[in-house]
Amino acid sequence: MVSHVDHTEQTYTSSSPNGVSRNLRGWRRARRAQKIIDNCAHPDYRPMLQDYFDRASATAPGKHTPHMIEEALSWHAPLPT
Numbered sequence: 001m002v003s004h005v006d007h008t009e010q011t012y013t014s015s016s017p018n019g020v021s022r023n024l025r026g027w028r029r030a031r032r033a034q035k036i037i038d039n040c041a042h043p044d045y046r047p048m049l050q051d052y053f054d055r056a057s058a059t060a061p062g063k064h065t066p067h068m069i070e071e072a073l074s075w076h077a078p079l080p081t
Contacts, residue, residue, distance in 0.1 A: 029065045030057060 024032045030053075037049045056066040 030063070033066075 024035065027035070033053055037046060037053060041049050052068070052071065053066065056068050056072075057063060060066040060068065
């Protein structure tokens with residue numbers, strides 16, 4: 001989850017320095033998210049992302065795009081000094 005993104009539903013390939021998750025078109029958003037966590041997220045962040053995704057999937061109403069908006073956006077807040 002990011003604070004803002006302009007996108008279309010024409011997602012074909014997601015890639016990063018850590019990997020590639022191909023052919024995401026036509027997949028449910030939750031399945032796309034799982035593939036990106038598994039194949040593209042930096043290994044240091046995978047446990048945190050997986051934990052968030054699992055909890056959001058279990059509690060998000062509708063579950064089309066599982067998220068917990070307050071927690072998701074808090075990842076963008078500066079850390080206290």
